[in-house]
Amino acid sequence: MNHRFSKVMGLSEAVSTFVAPGCHLSIGGFTTSRNPMAAVYEIIRQRIDHLHLYAHSNGQGVDELVGAGCVDRIEIAYAGTGRFAPTCIRFRKAVESRSIQYEDYSNYHMTLRFMAGAMGVPFLPTRSGLGTDIVRKWGFSREMRKADPRIPDDKLMVVDNPFGAWGEAGKLVLVPAINTDVAIIHVQQADIQGTARIEGLTFSDVEQFKAARHVIVTCEELIADDSLKAGADSNQVPHFCVSAVVHVPYGAYPTACYRHYDYDPKYLNAYRKAAQDDSRYAEYLDRFIYGVKDHRELLALQNEADLNAIRADARTGYAVGLDRR
């Protein structure tokens, strides 16, 4: 591979180059799995704010961005981290104190919206949400929409099937495309040009990759040559979608990265406790995010035995028998 094409850079540089205050951002992963946490922490550390965040069920990454005050507006389907926090705590506080603007969709709506952005069409149709408040109630007002060219004038639209009875659907919900300034995705492997390989579930990451003007890929393993081409069937994203490749081992920690490590129950439980109290949350931010230089230092603050405990088992891809209470 010709090194002229290398997009490799450090995380601090990638974030400061592509994530600007007020930009439209999406992050990969789902609840407690493969969130690009190292990048999330770097955004917080650089105090990049006024973000417009698009999320389906991204969970931990969303809650930390909201909790640190980086997010002004969020379009979201679900804020939870499974059993660790059925409703993300800082998100809930932000909504209840009306310190962020929010608008609700379903997971399929958000996926189709990224897909429409990836395809270059203004909307896609679905039957999901007919008759519900997700269609009827808007989070963003019509005035706000009209004033902002970056968001569509309508939230969702219900239309009669233009093909008549074809497809056994009388009515459809049209969901508007999302095109972000930047998407940040953590993957198991990427090469220096940006060809990326996700193992396990891809969630809506592939659609997010292709709907973004710029993509930052963080990866567990950085491949220096073109050997990912030997298993091209397992690669999801072509390199030309990618602007920056950053090598960050444990870059999804404390969320899981399939076949590498599990989520860290101790970290997530401690996070939940800290998140419930404003002063304890400020201490959390100071200790684990502002108080460290980078993700390596955040990892160094963890107990070594705990990090060993979450190492993925080679057969199953997760930490078998991990104490998850």
Add this chain to the structure above:
Amino acid sequence: MPEYSLKELMTIAAARMIQDGDIVFCGTGISMVAAMAAKHISAPHSTIFFETGAIDSLLEEVPLAVADSRVMFWTSVNGSLADSFATMQNRFTGKRVIGILGAAQIDPYGNLNSTCIGDYHAPRTRFSGSGGACDVGSFVPRTITFMQHEKRKFVERLDYLTTPGYLDGPEGRSRAGLPEGGPLAVVTNLGVMGFDANTKRMILTGFYPGVHPQSILQNMGFSIDISGASEISPPTRDELDTLRNRCDPQRLIL
């Protein structure tokens, strides 16, 4: 008779409704354990799938979220959200799906709220939001919902309609443009509710041993027909063994 917990009883009550050959959509928590139990007990040819895209996961350990690495191991296919919701919207596969949901509020027509209490723009309490629940309720012909039986959760009118059930009655779904189908049952800590075939309003179909149907009414914000209800048989020794030893041996959910 073996001793059992309330959660075990609820899990088994739901598991018994899953038919062999069903494609079972489940979320986190008790719904996952019910789907796992059905597969081990009465519906060995059912297939569990998750909104995250995992199909037919082996589930050697109970996942704590639908994106847990434990759902990705030994699957038939590891797909994406786009795949899983298309499976439910699909005119062929969608008809075979049974969905298991949970919610903060439910109304007499089985519509669900998992978004907020109070005004949407200034909620007293904010919840997680739809996730895939709205999609499931929109697409699939049968859903089972787990609920805690409390007056504030069984309400005549939802604060926010996140997930469609029968909407406003018998013609509600077709008027809105939704596919046929809707809620099959609601499983609570007191009993099991179904829906009247004609009116689509909730009815009591079963109550747990030791629970009086009248006391169920006292825990609801609206009244339902209890005349056709009968006592639900407790979990058998085999059902309990399966739950405890094969579905949730670490007792993470139950």
